[in-house]
Amino acid sequence: MIGLMDFILPQASTSATQVDFLIELIFVIVGVWFILAEGVLFYLIFRFRKKEGVKAQYITGEKHEENKWVHIPHNLILVFDVIIIIFAIKIWYGVKQHLPAPDETIRVIGQQWAWTFVHPGKDKILGTDDDVAKVDELRLKVGTTYHFQLTSKDVLHSFSIPAFRLKQDAIPGRIITGWFKPTKTGEYDFQCAEICGIGHGIMQAKVFVENEADHNKWLEGQKEHIVLPDFFPAAPMNPTIAAAPN
Amino acid sequence: MSAHHEMSFWQKYVFSTDHKVIGMQYMFTGMIMALIGGYMSYAFRMQLAFPGHEVPLFGLVTFAKYSALSTNHGTIMIFWVAMPVLIAALGNFLIPLMIGCDDMVFPRVNRLSYQIFLLSAIILLISLALPGGGFGGAWTSYPPLSVEQQYNLTPYANFLWLLAVALEIVAFLLGGINFITTVMNARAPGMKMFDIPIVVWMIVIASILFMASVGPLVAGSVMLMMDQTIGTGFFDASRGGDPILWQHLFWFFGHPEVYVVLLPAMGIVAEIITTFSRKKMFGYKTVFYTTVATAIISFFVWAHHQFVAGIDPRMANIFTVTTMIISIPIAEMVFVYIATLWGGSIRLTTPMLFALSFLASFLMGGVTGIFLGATGADIFLHDTYFVIAHFHYTFFPIAIIAVFAAIYYWFPKMFGRMMNETLGQIHFWGTFISFNLIFLPLFYSGLAGTHRRIADYRGFPELYPHPNATEILPSQWAQDMQVIATYAMLVLIAFQIVFLVNFFWSLFKGKKAEANPWQANSLEWQAPSPPPHGNFPPDNMPTVYRGPYEYSVPGRELDYWPQNEPPAATA
Ligand SMILES: [Cu+2]
Numbered sequence: 001m002i003g004l005m006d007f008i009l010p011q012a013s014t015s016a017t018q019v020d021f022l023i024e025l026i027f028v029i030v031g032v033w034f035i036l037a038e039g040v041l042f043y044l045i046f047r048f049r050k051k052e053g054v055k056a057q058y059i060t061g062e063k064h065e066e067n068k069w070v071h072i073p074h075n076l077i078l079v080f081d082v083i084i085i086i087f088a089i090k091i092w093y094g095v096k097q098h099l100p101a102p103d104e105t106i107r108v109i110g111q112q113w114a115w116t117f118v119h120p121g122k123d124k125i126l127g128t129d130d131d132v133a134k135v136d137e138l139r140l141k142v143g144t145t146y147h148f149q150l151t152s153k154d155v156l157h158s159f160s161i162p163a164f165r166l167k168q169d170a171i172p173g174r175i176i177t178g179w180f181k182p183t184k185t186g187e188y189d190f191q192c193a194e195i196c197g198i199g200h201g202i203m204q205a206k207v208f209v210e211n212e213a214d215h216n217k218w219l220e221g222q223k224e225h226i227v228l229p230d231f232f233p234a235a236p237m238n239p240t241i242a243a244a245p246n
Numbered sequence: 247m248s249a250h251h252e253m254s255f256w257q258k259y260v261f262s263t264d265h266k267v268i269g270m271q272y273m274f275t276g277m278i279m280a281l282i283g284g285y286m287s288y289a290f291r292m293q294l295a296f297p298g299h300e301v302p303l304f305g306l307v308t309f310a311k312y313s314a315l316s317t318n319h320g321t322i323m324i325f326w327v328a329m330p331v332l333i334a335a336l337g338n339f340l341i342p343l344m345i346g347c348d349d350m351v352f353p354r355v356n357r358l359s360y361q362i363f364l365l366s367a368i369i370l371l372i373s374l375a376l377p378g379g380g381f382g383g384a385w386t387s388y389p390p391l392s393v394e395q396q397y398n399l400t401p402y403a404n405f406l407w408l409l410a411v412a413l414e415i416v417a418f419l420l421g422g423i424n425f426i427t428t429v430m431n432a433r434a435p436g437m438k439m440f441d442i443p444i445v446v447w448m449i450v451i452a453s454i455l456f457m458a459s460v461g462p463l464v465a466g467s468v469m470l471m472m473d474q475t476i477g478t479g480f481f482d483a484s485r486g487g488d489p490i491l492w493q494h495l496f497w498f499f500g501h502p503e504v505y506v507v508l509l510p511a512m513g514i515v516a517e518i519i520t521t522f523s524r525k526k527m528f529g530y531k532t533v534f535y536t537t538v539a540t541a542i543i544s545f546f547v548w549a550h551h552q553f554v555a556g557i558d559p560r561m562a563n564i565f566t567v568t569t570m571i572i573s574i575p576i577a578e579m580v581f582v583y584i585a586t587l588w589g590g591s592i593r594l595t596t597p598m599l600f601a602l603s604f605l606a607s608f609l610m611g612g613v614t615g616i617f618l619g620a621t622g623a624d625i626f627l628h629d630t631y632f633v634i635a636h637f638h639y640t641f642f643p644i645a646i647i648a649v650f651a652a653i654y655y656w657f658p659k660m661f662g663r664m665m666n667e668t669l670g671q672i673h674f675w676g677t678f679i680s681f682n683l684i685f686l687p688l689f690y691s692g693l694a695g696t697h698r699r700i701a702d703y704r705g706f707p708e709l710y711p712h713p714n715a716t717e718i719l720p721s722q723w724a725q726d727m728q729v730i731a732t733y734a735m736l737v738l739i740a741f742q743i744v745f746l747v748n749f750f751w752s753l754f755k756g757k758k759a760e761a762n763p764w765q766a767n768s769l770e771w772q773a774p775s776p777p778p779h780g781n782f783p784p785d786n787m788p789t790v791y792r793g794p795y796e797y798s799v800p801g802r803e804l805d806y807w808p809q810n811e812p813p814a815a816t817a
């Protein structure tokens with residue numbers, strides 16, 4: 001909306017644009033309120049400083065014509081709250097609640113203190129023997145809608161790619177499904193965003209968003225394939241709601 | 247206790263049941279804990295600005311130490327500073343004086359409350375020194391990390407930390423019972439419900455809120471301790487438990503807790519701005535009703551801390567609505583406070599400066615909360631430095647600025663001497679400016695994607711420029727912000743020396759205070775400074791004729807009108 005967020009940290013997924021729109025909308029609304037309220041506060045402090053011979057007024061604030069100075073802003077806040085709620089829910093629905101059909105599905109497994117990413121391989125199906133597992137390295141193809149199946153082996157972790165404006169905690173014993181769609185090629189940071197012990201700060205990974213040719217070349221070069229960790233169910237999950245408890 | 251023999255030092259200051267002494271015990275314990283909590287933030291902020299360097303007066307901040315420092319800083323500042331000072335110290339000192347009675351209704355429960363509190367503080371401090379170091383699983387103590395020693399690597403501290411928090415809660419339950427009962431039963435004759443000073447109402451409502459919200463956390467703590475010690479699996483997914491359950495129990499308490507400490511701070515500010523603008527409170531009843539509304543709504547917002555924690559995403563929609571709604575009564579309360587200044591005769595004394603700066607900074611805390619309460623925006627901002635900056639813009643005004651306002655305001659009553667005004671003003675400006683310079687930059691760090699509880703950002707190219715980089719990206723300014731924040735914190739600490747000097751010098755050498763140096767209305771100012779055991783002369787306990795904010799009443803020569811002055815005595 002005002003380009004602030006994209007300036008600070010480039011938007012690299014479809015949801016990044018959405019989330020940033022909401023942040024900037026709120027920034028404008030509460031920014032105006034904040035400046036107004038501070039302005040009034042400082043004006044009153046300045047205007048009504050003690051002057052010799054001038055006595056303070058006696059105002060109870062309980063008469064209707066006095067009360068309106070509080071009730072009008074009160075009602076205005078209600079209006080702005082409704083606007084923010086509408087956009088917050090709309091964007092939340094699009095990013096977290098609704099799952100668009102995936103082009104590919106990956107698995108993300110957190111453990112103290114590394115991330116394992118399982119790519120489905122050339123057949124694009126997880127659980128087959130051309131799956132590729134990588135530690136702390138996530139390779140993605142630009143413009144592809146990914147589902148992720150997220151879990152943890154030990155404590156809570158959080159799957160967070162700031163450039164995607166994406167975050168979801170990983171919980172042992174649960175598989176949480178979500179989605180994202182990278183829109184910009186490049187290298188991005190991946191931070192664990194939930195305290196997970198003393199190695200929390202080094203639980204970082206790299207995200208590479210590549211064009212189709214580069215991505216396929218990388219996939220060709222992968223010779224080692226893996227057997228799925230046994231805590232995943234044999235059949236891929238297909239929940240209708242992202243992140244719902246299984 | 248018989249009054250006619252001299253009490254020994256121990257009876258008078260250590261095992262006293264006098265509400266004023268207990269209040270001071272809480273206050274000094276809270277101040278010592280604040281120094282410890284502040285020292286911890288010094289160590290970890292130095293590590294953030296200059297990662298990997300030895301910190302002077304601390305040493306190397308390893309990952310384990312970093313986690314222990316940040317965890318215990320948060321825990322101490324909330325449970326061992328904000329709670330004891332705002333609720334226990336001020337509640338104990340002020341309530342009997344302000345409602346015009348001689349002591350709490352259960353003085354020995356009161357003493358027990360402090361003793362349990364002291365024990366809890368000692369246990370917490372011991373936990374820092376045991377093998378493995380202090381607990382580092384964050385003040386929220388989420389399982390499984392907080393349960394399993396193989397994961398948290400702090401074999402003693404994870405249990406002792408939890409035990410200390412649980413005992414602290416017990417202490418405040420005892421104190422809360424006392425506050426509520428005293429205010430309901432021991433008010434001076436003539437003091438009706440709406441003649442009670444706002445700060446007293448705020449402490450009472452905060453105590454009710456605390457008692458009503460803490461139950462699930464006590465149950466949860468016991469369950470967590472059992473998971474830790476005797477091998478139950480309440481929060482262990484592999485045995486049918488659920489780690490998310492703890493988060494619900496914790497935040498069901500954790501969010502109302504924000505208001506438990508906010509309300510007394512709002513009460514302090516109400517007393518001070520009316521006194522120093524010589525104004526009646528604008529809409530006393532509005533303040534009362536918005537406080538009750540806030541307290542009630544605060545029970546329905548807790549899951550806004552868990553939007554991305556793995557709760558059903560449909561549930562987030564409900565909590566974003568309730569969270570936005572709670573902004574309305576809080577905003578209304580702030581508007582009422584600002585409106586009170588209209589038509590006043592404002593004196594910018596040190597307590598008034600602190601009280602006004604509370605409003606100015608709390609506004610920032612309030613509006614930035616909207617970003618985090620809006621689900622869509624929280625996906626990104628959750629657990630970033632934006633959150634840190636936001637809640638320090640609420641907690642710092644509450645636990646530091648409002649507390650300084652209260653100390654400067656009631657010091658003459660507490661110790662019978664005045665504090666030095668010039669030193670007070672220097673302390674105010676140094677504190678207020680450096681506080682803003684610490685936390686304003688951190689909003690930026692958060693927006694750039696800096697996440698919390700990470701000891702060293704050198705591994706994140708988006709946030710930390712390569713040593714040989716020729717160009718610095720905007721997101722890498724996040725690190726510059728960390729450096730600015732750390733320098734500002736050093737300045738903030740330096741200015742607290744001014745306060746300590748002023749406090750202790752005034753304690754012994756300050757100008758003697760009259761009973762009512764600010765010409766205020768409420769009853770504590772009608773007692774001698776400092777009030778003797780029993781507060782008021784036994785044959786002359788106060789009777790109340792009017793509300794506490796009758797300043798500048800038309801047709802009256804004096805611009806104040808003490809609550810206990812009989813109407814016949816008016817000119
Ligand atoms: Cu982590």
Ligand SMILES: [Cu+2]
Pocket residue numbers: 500501504547548550551
């Ligand atoms: Cu909350």
